[in-house]
Amino acid sequence: xxxxxxxxxxxxxxxLALQSGASIRQYExxxxxxxxxxxxxxxxxxxxxxxxxxxHVAGAYADAPEQxxxxxxxxxxxxxxxxxxxxxxxxxxxxxxxxSTGPMHVNPDTGRVWGxxxxxxxxxxxxxxxxxxxxxxxxxxxxxxxxxxLGGMQALSWTLQFPERVRHAVVVAxxxxxxAENIAFNEVARRAIVTDPDFHGxxxxxxxxxxxxxxxxxxxxxxxxYLSDDVMNAKFGRELRQAVNNASGYKFSTQDxxxxxxxxxxxxxxxxxxxxxxxxxxxxxxxxxYFDPARAHGGDLARALAQTQARFLLVxxxxxxxxxxxxxxEIVQALIANRREVSYAEIDAPHGHxxxxxDDPRYLSAVRAFxxxxxxxxx
Amino acid sequence: xxxxxxxxxxxxxxPEGSRVLDLGCGDGALLDLLQRQRGCSGYGxxxxxxxxLACLRRGVQVLQLNLDQGLSVFGDQSFDVVLQIDTLQHLxxxxxxxxxxxxxxxxxxVAFPNFAHWPNRLSVLLGRMPVTRRLPYQWYDTPNIRVxxxxxFADLAAxxxxxxxxxxxxQDGHQVRIGPNWRASTAVFKFRR
Numbered sequence: 064x065x066x067x068x069x070x071x072x073x074x075x076x077x078x079l080a081l082q083s084g085a086s087i088r089q090y091e092x093x094x095x096x097x098x099x100x101x102x103x104x105x106x107x108x109x110x111x112x113x114x115x116x117x118x119h120v121a122g123a124y125a126d127a128p129e130q131x132x133x134x135x136x137x138x139x140x141x142x143x144x145x146x147x148x149x150x151x152x153x154x155x156x157x158x159x160x161x162x163s164t165g166p167m168h169v170n171p172d173t174g175r176v177w178g179x180x181x182x183x184x185x186x187x188x189x190x191x192x193x194x195x196x197x198x199x200x201x202x203x204x205x206x207x208x209x210x211x212x213l214g215g216m217q218a219l220s221w222t223l224q225f226p227e228r229v230r231h232a233v234v235v236a237x238x239x240x241x242x243a244e245n246i247a248f249n250e251v252a253r254r255a256i257v258t259d260p261d262f263h264g265x266x267x268x269x270x271x272x273x274x275x276x277x278x279x280x281x282x283x284x285x286x287x288x289y290l291s292d293d294v295m296n297a298k299f300g301r302e303l304r305q306a307v308n309n310a311s312g313y314k315f316s317t318q319d320x321x322x323x324x325x326x327x328x329x330x331x332x333x334x335x336x337x338x339x340x341x342x343x344x345x346x347x348x349x350x351x352x353y354f355d356p357a358r359a360h361g362g363d364l365a366r367a368l369a370q371t372q373a374r375f376l377l378v379x380x381x382x383x384x385x386x387x388x389x390x391x392x393e394i395v396q397a398l399i400a401n402r403r404e405v406s407y408a409e410i411d412a413p414h415g416h417x418x419x420x421x422d423d424p425r426y427l428s429a430v431r432a433f434x435x436x437x438x439x440x441x442x
Numbered sequence: 443x444x445x446x447x448x449x450x451x452x453x454x455x456x457p458e459g460s461r462v463l464d465l466g467c468g469d470g471a472l473l474d475l476l477q478r479q480r481g482c483s484g485y486g487x488x489x490x491x492x493x494x495l496a497c498l499r500r501g502v503q504v505l506q507l508n509l510d511q512g513l514s515v516f517g518d519q520s521f522d523v524v525l526q527i528d529t530l531q532h533l534x535x536x537x538x539x540x541x542x543x544x545x546x547x548x549x550x551x552v553a554f555p556n557f558a559h560w561p562n563r564l565s566v567l568l569g570r571m572p573v574t575r576r577l578p579y580q581w582y583d584t585p586n587i588r589v590x591x592x593x594x595f596a597d598l599a600a601x602x603x604x605x606x607x608x609x610x611x612x613q614d615g616h617q618v619r620i621g622p623n624w625r626a627s628t629a630v631f632k633f634r635r
Contacts, residue, residue, distance in 0.1 A: 376498075395505060396515040399485070402461070406485075408494055409506045425491045432498035440501065 066122030066139050066146065068095045068132060070162065073199055079157075079192055085182040089171055092196050093162030094118045094154040097138065098146035100202070107202045108149045108438075109193060110134060111210030111217035114285070114347050115339060117161035120153030121146070136422050143431035148439060149206060154196055156189045158347065160340035167268065167340055179265020179342055186213070186354040190220045194228070207438045208373075209233035211419035212386060213347070216354045219394065222371040223356055231438045232373040233430065236383055236419040238390035239364050239397070240355035245385060248288050249348040252281035256341045265342050274341045279332030281344055286331050291382035291415035299324040364393060365400040374404040376433045378426060380418040381411045406433065447615025448628070449475055452527060455551055455608070455632055456480060460522035463546060465509055465539070466529030468493050470502035477502070484521060510534050513542040521547045530554045531586040541602055544635040549607070556611060556622070556629040558591035563624065576627040592622050592629035599633055608632040 072093050078086045095118050100107060110120045112133070121132035121139045138144045138151050155163040158181060166181035173180075197205070208229050210218040215237025222232045241249070256262060259277030263270050287295075302323040306312035313321065320326045360366040375398055379391035388409050398405040408429040412418040418426070449472050456462060458480045464473050467486025470493075476482035486504045488494050497504035507515070510533060524547030526539070531554050533539050543550040555576050556562075565572035571581040579586065590598075592611060599606055611618035611626020618626040 392507075392515060399505075399515060399520075400517055404503055405505070406498060406503050407505045407507070408498075411491070425495070428495050429498055432495060436499055436501040 065128065066097055066135075067125050068097070068119060068122035069125075070095050070118060072162070073196055075192075075195060079188070079195070081182055081188045082185045083183050087157065087164065087182060090157060090164035090192070091162075092154055092157070092164075092192060094152060094196060095120065095122075095132075096153075096200075097121050097151045098149055100150040100200075104202055105204070106149050106206050107197070107200075107204075108144060108151045108207045108209060109197070109205050109221075110138065110144075110151060110153045111189075111193070111208065111214035111221075112153070112156065113210070113212040113214045114344075114351075115335070116214075117159065118153040118155040118163075119161075120151065133420065136420075137427065137430065143427050144209070144434055149434070152196075152200070152202075154193055156184070156347075157192050158184045158343060158350075160338075160343040165340065166265075166342035166346065176266075176268050177342075178268060179345075181342060181346065183349055183353075184346060185350050186216050186220045187224060189350070190217055190224050193217070193221075194225055197228075204228050204230060207231040207233060207434070209235070210237070211235035212237055212416065213351055213354075215386075216351070220354070220356065222373040222375075223367065226370050226372040229373045231376070231433075232371075233376045233378075233433065234391070234394065235378045235430075236380055236386045236391075236416055237377075237394075238386045239357060239393050241351055242390075246352050248284060248385075249352055251284055253345055253348060255280035255284070256344060259341075262341060265345075267341070273336070275336040278336035278339060278341055278344065279329070282332045282335035282339075283328040286328060288385045289416040291384070291413060293382060293413050294415060294417075295324065297413075299327060364397040368394070368397045368403070369401050371398070371401070371403055374437060375406070376430070376437075377405065377407045378419070378429060379407075379409050380414065380416070380423075380426075381409060382413055383416045383418060385416040406437075445615065448612060451612055451615055451617065452525070452551065452553060452630070453480060455630075456482060456523050456525075458482070460484075461520075462523045462525065463487065463516065463521040464525040464527070465513075465543065466526065466532065467497065467502070467504065468528075470497035470500045470504060472525065472527060473497075473502045474500050482523075509539060512538070513546050516546045518545055519548055523547055523549045523551060526550070526552045526554075528554060531588045531590075533588065536588050537598065537602070540598065540604070544602070544604055544633065549632060549634050550604070551630070551632050552595070553612070553628055553630045554590070554595070555586070556592045556626055557589045558593065558623045559627045560624045561627075574627070592626070595629055595631055599631060604633040604635065606631055606633045 080086045116133040119132045166177045170177045208218045208221045215234040218232045256277035259274035261272040262274040304326045356367045357364040379388040395407045462484035464486040494506045524543045562572040609631045611622025612628040613626045
């Protein structure tokens with residue numbers, strides 16, 4: 064039986080002060096919930112999304128049964144995060160393009176679409192907004208907060224900003240901040256978008272244009288970094304898209320698609336440029352760049368994590384080079400230094416960063432065991 | 443070596459309420475016992491996927507790390523007790539890990555199969571590597587890459603300036619204090635820096 068998901072909208076009229084000093088006067092957050100909140104209101108689990116995902120974490124829509132949630136293999140009835148037991152909340156972040164207030168919406172102060180004027184939002188700002196949603200839902204404390212990649216940064220940030228409101232945190236394929244190489248990849252993606260002539264300084268909506276070329280390239284470079292060398296070779300190798308009938312099989316063209324990997328990347332880029340907003344891409348990659356909880360503590364992550372109270376599960380994947388196991392181990396080390404409760408699974412998976420969304424039984428069983436035996440014991 | 447008697451014999455060496463690091467913690471049985479019966483807390487370190495999962499299923503805190511890459515995630519003297527129970531014989535860098543154990547823990551407890559136990563000696567005397575309950579592997583497929591004796595370990599500890607607080611043999615869950623080097627299948631050492 065498929066879980067039926069129903070998106071809901073919560074409107075907030077009290078201004079949200081942002082880390083940058085700017086504020087958003089009024090905004091809406093789109094969210095979905097699965098399962099039942101228990102009488103003690105103690106079984107809520109918040110799922111934080113990464114770059115290109117949304118509030119649609121699990122299940123399908125009644126009128127679109129093919130649109131499964133992005134973490135449907137993880138969350139649902141009988142799944143590792145079992146909605147028969149937990150009340151699970153997925154929320155779309157501010158600045159996104161999937162329903163919550165973002166650059167495609169109208170700025171109430173000007174009556175014009177925000178576009179590039181949408182304020183820069185940080186991981187910390189998102190967590191503040193998520194906390195307000197929980198206030199409205201009457202949830203004082205989360206049984207767990209969970210996320211992968213950028214979502215893992217939000218989960219970590221929750222334990223720092225609201226230590227008393229989080230009993231457990233599950234941080235998957237994440238990092239305590241981005242290193243230079245990682246920021247560099249984001250910057251290439253951003254430059255591809257910003258230098259697209261259709262970008263119009265971020266106000267392309269008014270021109271009836273979409274900077275698709277930039278979005279495509281941004282997605283292509285992103286995609287390369289989410290996969291491992293091994294997986295890409297196994298999947299595509301040097302396979303040609305269509306061998307020509309000559310000795311080498313090559314077309315000897317510099318611009319046509321020659322190799323399967325090119326075809327795949329172009330396809331991914333095309334798909335992405337159809338549904339993703341360029342300003343959202345800029346905002347979300349910037350939020351990734353800025354996240355660095357140790358910064359306020361002289362770069363000392365152990366000091367930064369001293370305020371955490373949650374019990375942690377961290378998971379990383381051996382072939383993930385965008386959010387490598389070494390970065391997760393930094394978080395583990397800082398938690399150990401503070402004598403915090405933490406378990407850590409380093410899954411020897413071939414799929415690179417993408418592994419956090421895939422069906423590796425070792426990974427899913429580890430999360431299931433943590434929710435069954437640790438989170439569930441106190442829910 | 444996860445028999446209840448043996449676990450109890452090792453657990454008895456760990457003071458109540460200790461903060462414990464269990465290197466090569468297996469399915470977490472010892473840590474679980476220490477937490478439930480002796481009010482201890484801490485982490486296990488394990489590499490094997492199935493064993494890590496077993497720990498999570500017990501609710502024992504486990505860190506999936508490769509001991510051959512060292513103990514750099516742990517601070518100096520950050521645990522009351524560091525356990526290496528049937529772990530030493532699998533380590534490539536057994537001596538480095540011994541020093542690391544003494545760095546990270548105020549007390550170290552090491553247990554490993556004693557190759558000088560008399561049935562092993564007899565077997566070698568008859569020209570065969572021993573295959574016993576304690577050393578159940580054939581010579582060509584054993585995971586035990588370090589085979590040593592009770593007496594060998596005492597020498598290694600001395601070489602690394604470790605102070606041995608207690609040592610004995612274990613046989614069928616009982617302490618062997620007379621002639622442990624030939625009378626016990628397991629060697630146990632409790633030491634500090």
